[in-house]
Amino acid sequence: MQDKLREHIEKIVPLSEEEFAFVSAHFTAKKFKKHQFLIQEGDVVKYSYFVVSGLLKLVHTDDSGKEYIISFAMEDWWTSDYYAYYTKTEASMSLECLEDTEVLCLTFEDYQKLCDGLQKIERFFLEKSNYGYLGAQRRILSLITSNAKERYEQLLKQQPSLFQRVPKSLIASYLGVSRETLSRFSR
Known part of the structure; x- marks a missing residue:
């Protein structure tokens, strides 16, 4: 697991053996089974997670029970x-x-220790945050400027492996369309 993290x-910053030993000491490895929750609404969030293997979905459920x-x-x-x-909320x-x-799990306290203790890691996390922000911005723009078929084609182009790993009902939910609408696009 540590090799994948390194x-x-x-890909962003080179690390010496000593630097990587410092970094890896701040992570905890955990394994979860299909359908297990790492976070549930209402939990205090203890970790940021680096995915070594597997697939997860981040979901918000509204007051009526609808999942997004x-x-x-x-x-x-x-x-x-x-x-x-x-925000520790x-x-x-x-x-x-x-x-x-x-x-690999990283507590907020360990995240801060890493950033304080190694400028390279602070740069790494800044770059990852920037790319995450850009991805979120692109998704928001797609939701407000693209029709459902265009969003489907964008997702297929950006993450083709997702279509092999995720049920169509979840892809439809992610795209904000019905399962039937998605089926028409994938013919």
């Missing part, structure tokens, strides 16, 4: 309810495994 970080898929996270991705993580979203999943 590979991931070194915020994002999917697969290998080499980071995920959490980041608002709750950074209760989660407004749930994080559920869609497959058996292995993650």
Whole structure:
């Protein structure tokens, strides 16, 4: 698991053996089964998760019980309810495994220690945050400027493996369309 984390970080910043030993000491490895929750709405969010293997969905459920898929996270991705993580408040979203999943967990305190202790890691997290922000901005723009078929085609182009790993009902929910509408696009 640690090798995958090192590979991931070194796509952005190189690390010496000593630096990586410092970094890896701040993570805890955990395994979860399909359908297990890492976070449930109302929980205090303790971790940011680096996905080593598996697939997760981040979901918000409204007062009427309708689920809205915020994002999917697969290998080499980071995920959490980041608002709750950074503000130390209760989660407004749930994080559920869609497959058996292995993650490396980072507490907020350890995140701060890493950033304070190693400028390279602070740069790494800044770059990851920037790309996450850009991705969220692109998704919002897509939702307000693209029709359902265009959103489907964008997702297919950006994340083709998702279509092999996720039931069509979840892809439809993520795109904000019915299962029937999605079926018409995928013919």
